[in-house]
Amino acid sequence: MGSPFKRMALPAVGLLMVLVAASRPDVADDGADGLPYGEGLIPVSLAPQLPVQMNERVEKWIGRFQTVQRAEFQRILDRQGIFSGLIVDRLRRRGMPEDLVFLAMMESGLHPRAVSRASAVGVWQFMSPTALQYGLRVDEWVDERQDPVRATDAALDYLQWLHDHYRSWYLAAAAYNAGPGRVDHVLNRYADGRRGEEEIYWDVIQHLPRETREYVPRLVAAMVLGSDPESFGFEASAAAPYQYETVFVPGSTSLRRIALALGVPHDVIRDLNPHLMRDVTPPGETYAVRVPPRTASLVVASIDEIRRRRGVRNAD
Numbered sequence: 001m002g003s004p005f006k007r008m009a010l011p012a013v014g015l016l017m018v019l020v021a022a023s024r025p026d027v028a029d030d031g032a033d034g035l036p037y038g039e040g041l042i043p044v045s046l047a048p049q050l051p052v053q054m055n056e057r058v059e060k061w062i063g064r065f066q067t068v069q070r071a072e073f074q075r076i077l078d079r080q081g082i083f084s085g086l087i088v089d090r091l092r093r094r095g096m097p098e099d100l101v102f103l104a105m106m107e108s109g110l111h112p113r114a115v116s117r118a119s120a121v122g123v124w125q126f127m128s129p130t131a132l133q134y135g136l137r138v139d140e141w142v143d144e145r146q147d148p149v150r151a152t153d154a155a156l157d158y159l160q161w162l163h164d165h166y167r168s169w170y171l172a173a174a175a176y177n178a179g180p181g182r183v184d185h186v187l188n189r190y191a192d193g194r195r196g197e198e199e200i201y202w203d204v205i206q207h208l209p210r211e212t213r214e215y216v217p218r219l220v221a222a223m224v225l226g227s228d229p230e231s232f233g234f235e236a237s238a239a240a241p242y243q244y245e246t247v248f249v250p251g252s253t254s255l256r257r258i259a260l261a262l263g264v265p266h267d268v269i270r271d272l273n274p275h276l277m278r279d280v281t282p283p284g285e286t287y288a289v290r291v292p293p294r295t296a297s298l299v300v301a302s303i304d305e306i307r308r309r310r311g312v313r314n315a316d
Contacts, residue, residue, distance in 0.1 A: 050099040050169050051198050052220055057205075061214070061221035066232060073222075077229050079110040081237030083123060083148050090152055100159060102222040103173060104152075106215075112146045112274040121145040124155035134158055141282035147275035148242060170201035170216050178212040244272050244290035247299045251283045261302035262295050 065073040087101045107125040108114035120127050122145035128138055134154035136144040144150040162172035162180060175183040186207045187193055191200055205213050225232050249258070255273060259266040270279065272290040281287035291299055 050097045050220075050223060052223060053198065053202070054220075055202065055217075057214070057217035058220045058224075061218050062224060065221055065225055070234075073225065074234055076105050076109045076222075077226060077234055078237055079239060080105065080226065081239035082242050083110050084237075085241045086148060087152050090156055094156060094160065096156060096160065096163075097169060099223050099227075100156075100169075102219055102226055103159075103176065104155070105226065106218050106222055112148050112151075122151045123148050124151045126151060126154070130158065141277055141280075142275055143277055144275050150275070165195075167196035168198050168200060170198045171195070173216050173219055174201055174208060174212050177215040178209050182209065183212075242272075243293050245293055245296040246288045247291055247296040248286050249281055249289050249299065249303060251281055251285050251287065253281045253287070253289070253303075255279050255281075255289070258289065258291065258299055258302075262291065262298055264292065264295075268292065 083104070084101050087104060088098045091098050091100055104110060104123050107120075108123050110123055112123050113121075114123070114125065115121050116125055118127070121131075121143065124145070126134075126136065126145040128145075131138050131145050131151075131154065134157055136147075136150060136154050138145060144154075159172055159176060162175045163169060165180065166172050166175065166183075171183060171187075186204050187195070187200070190204045190207045194200055201216055225234065229236055255269045255276060256266050256279065259269045262269075269289075269291065270276075272292070276289075281289060289299075
């Protein structure tokens with residue numbers, strides 16, 4: 001079926017932002033390859049980008065983001081500086097389009113604690129079954145859907161699988177929203193099972209669920225505006241990037257206690273560990289907690305002091 005829209009392929013819009021490489025020589029990064037930020041990256045000139053195809057649907061969302069949803073889009077941009085570096089870093093390591101960061105922006109506004117009406121959770125809005133399928137921990141103590149690092153790794157695994165399946169980033173994004181089963185059904189019924197072309201999404205768009213019909217146009221519009229927000233009258237994010245060190249602590253360690261030991265507000269530690277559901281590490285296991293850069297040694301010293309005091313009391 002032909003597309004009802006006149007399409008025009010534009011040069012890919014790259015993500016025009018500086019990747020903040022944190023000065024953290026002692027930071028333990030939780031990425032699958034164990035590399036700190038900035039290492040093992042594919043050069044920008046070689047990194048693939050999502051295609052930008054302009055049509056009435058995309059133009060409608062560009063207009064909405066600049067008018068009736070301008071304040072909402074600015075709030076999303078305000079958070080861009082917190083997690084975009086982390087996400088883009090991982091995309092580049094994998095050779096995936098950096099513009100997929102805008103998918104996370106549209107999913108959750110880059111809020112780790114975001115919860116949808118359908119109970120999707122986190123920056124990448126994982127439903128519990130998919131989260132478990134991709135190795136995320138979800139229990140009464142820990143919900144790694146709210147962990148921006150672990151959830152990003154899982155989301156990129158899922159997106160890469162979807163792209164391998166459809167050989168199209170537009171169809172992969174549609175399936176991320178609607179589920180691959182539903183997209184497969186639409187393709188088999190209305191596109192003779194075709195895969196491998198970005199045009200196919202626009203050809204079958206009328207047969208997709210309503211939310212999914214708007215999903216890719218919103219994504220492309222966000223790419224266009226978010227790649228160079230100041231050119232469209234938006235303010236670029238001045239938010240501090242998500243940076244941390246990892247320290248292993250005993251089970252049942254309170255985040256409030258860690259904050260007191262470091263002399264920082266409790267919310268600082270909570271925001272670094274949004275996946276800890278009870279504000280305490282899981283009992284009965286040593287657990288990796290994230291703390292501000294250059295503070296891990298202070299936490300270790302505090303834990304050692306607590307153990308020493310307990311040892312003295314027990315000896316008495």
